[in-house]
Amino acid sequence: MRNQLEPLIFEISSPGREAFTLPELGVPEVQLPEGYTRQQLNLPEVSELDFVRHYTHLSQMNYSIDTVFYPLGSCTMKYNPKVNEKAAAIEGLSQVHPLQPESTVQGSLQLMYELQEALKEIAGFAAVSLQPAAGAHGEFAGVLIMRAYHESRGDSKRTKMLIPDSAHGTNPASTAMSGYTVVELPSDERGNVDLEALKQECDDTVVGLMLTNPNTLGLFEEHVLEVCETIHNCGGLIYGDGANLNALMGITRPGDLGIDVLHFNLHKTFSTPHGGGGPGSGPVGVTENLAPFLPGPIAAKDDDGYKLVLPEQSIGRMKAFYGNYGVFIRAYTYIRMMGPDGLRAASEMAVLNANYLKARVAPHFPVAVERTCMHEFVSHGDVPGTDIITLDVAKRLIDLGFHPPTIYFPLIVHDALMIEPTETESKETLDAFAVAMTRIAEEARTNPQVLHDAPHITPVRRLDEAQAARKPVLCYKG
């Protein structure tokens, strides 16, 4: 990691310096529209070498999967194969305008169609729309589909969405955006949805349940069939949050378990890069009876070839065009290279890695619920008997060359440390991480100051987030 501050691009700007080259105009100039033009545009002026060094330096101030182990729980930071990038850059696929005539984009539509088919098969659904751009976007689409389904049946009494207290924050937020009320369900001591509480809430005002399975504790819902049946019996639908699908490929299919609608995270499960915050891609899969409501257009195939169609009772468009197409190419490449056996092996190894790491870490940082976990587990990150808190542990991991796990989530676990190793990490890497955790637990007792002061190797340390919020500086002011 580069341990030196980098000036802002504005601060290395010098008037008159240029990086760009452009062709001659080649046509006569015409009058600019008077009164419509701008007076000034204060963008940076840098040379190409300035530009390259600046962004190279900035990149070196990041931890990334390519450089370090990145066990960020819930985010599935698996290796992003380099062939994916090459595939997405193929000129005949990337330099295609979304509004070209269908006859000129048959290859692009074929790939969309094949990816839809593959996702249907992997998760056990009747139809898939690739349009949503991220997990939360797919989730919002899913709730709108549930809404459209109930409305199509004239069932207007349903207003409440049941959401377990372990859910991602996007679940209640998407529900609120869809005009529904959130009812939070408690978890039982084994980390499952509390069945009694569920039954008490089940009546004819229930829109459905948003179920993350495996849940954010990394645990498979032990009563999943009963939960789905209970909701279905009161006329509700089950939304599956597919954030944790990496545990389930070839292991079980959410559609077979009774999930009615589910979003996929292509950027988690299907190895596409997270890009420092996106783009993701959040396709939605649904059962037969929800297929007419899918957002679109989606790809279809008939005797004349591939085409784009809008399902007949579609909730409409979730975004312009067809989705994050560049991400589709990467995910399709991954699925084809893994094949069905490889996908199952990936999920198996993700779960094996997580359980192995859990066994190595738990003696020092006890897990929240002691059960066989799926692809991730949640420990308590504080060290009892000391003043070391989860944040200190996370920051110290940075010094030891690891990206910290997700911290303080899920909210139902105090001092949560959510660890997801993924299947692409070797035993040696897991062992090294376990050794680091052991060392930190010792340091908490022998040298707590080194934890309080961590990280020591980064360009900046422990930033003042309160000041950032109190006096927001959101733009360079010159």
Added chain:
Amino acid sequence: MSPYLPQTENDRRTMLETIGLSSVEELFEDVPEQHRFPTLNLPGAVSEMEILNELYGMALKNSSTGCYATFLGAGAYNHFVPSAVPAMASRGEFLTAYTPYQPEVSQGTLQAAFEYQSMIAELTGMEVVNASHYDGATSMAEAAIMSHNVGRGKRNKIIVSPRVDPQYRQVMRTYLPAGQLLITGDEDLNAGLGDLKAMLDGETACLIVQNPDFFGQLLDVDGLAEAVHEVGALLVVVANPIHSLGLLKPPGEYGADIVVAEGQPLGAGLNFGGPYLGVFAATMKHVRKMPGRLVGETVDVDGARGFVLTLAPREQHIRREKATSNICTNQGLIALIAGMYLAYMGKGGMQNVAEICYHRAHYAAAGIDKLDRYQVISSGHFFNEFVVQCPKPVDEINQALLEEGILGGYDLQLDYPEAVNQMLVCVTEMNDRMQIDRLIQVLGQIG
């Protein structure tokens, strides 16, 4: 064994022993037995060489803009991408990082996002810019929701011009299902600014216009913001195509409260519609109602300048159902690319590209207008898109152009039934004089 799975037989055995199990299958005993280990009916694994060949085959079934002179815009724009931009953006440290929740190991992503925010603020003339939305269309839908929230949920009317990109209006209607808010203004596809202003009242949360509009035309914005503000509503401007801001007055200067745009033209490429970039800018006054992530400057324990995600209490991971939006993962990498593109092109480059687009589009329009059976019907000023009245249906003309190696313009009749035989033609710096002359010549032959 897959190349992406490093566990040897020996590793597996050791790991299982540590856990106290004898087989991998035992890890999955919580999964209902009747649904455990389904057979996935998918084609078998292929090598890297084979998948690339399969994709090259698919690419051959496409006609790419790399091989065709392209005059198609209408929301996605064909611009040149300088080599240094993807070279930097594809560095693994940017590409394979995630949301910068740990600022000490994410200063690269955070500082680049801060610079992006700053450059977009300059380009749009606004005070605050978020770290991105999914695309221009979802930015606009979120702007409508934000306007409603700024009006404390009491103003339930969204007025939108019919000359806003039709897909954007469709997305907004998906985001705001019937019953929650009244979306109006675009029922009459001929409604002009005067008609829209006449609809402003105390119920109005915002007025949404696109400038240049979907037909390419520049709006006369004199007095627009004043009229909107007089009733206490917000002015939302869709600033597409974003390259127009290299030349034209930024919306912040004529009183916009929220500016949204499609950021794709800033280095992201066409990519058959995604991933694109939702640009979202606003005034500081409403920052706490803004959706999406924001990066702010602060100091660390040693007093050094650093950057963090800030004002997070607006967001879903803190506020859950009370958040300003459900957005989590955004289009970070595309925002990074757009920031790089703006830094690379800089002041001179952005102005220069915009001028090339403007002059070449006017050259094309004048040439087409001279053809006997074609007429440019754009009235007033335009930037780089204009409307051509054609002698026959646009899809027929486009078919004939295609045979001559030209991807023609957009068929406006798809969205505007009265726009019979009207083609929206787009010209960028990618269309040189030879291409434009050829377009004019071939159109003349078709007519």
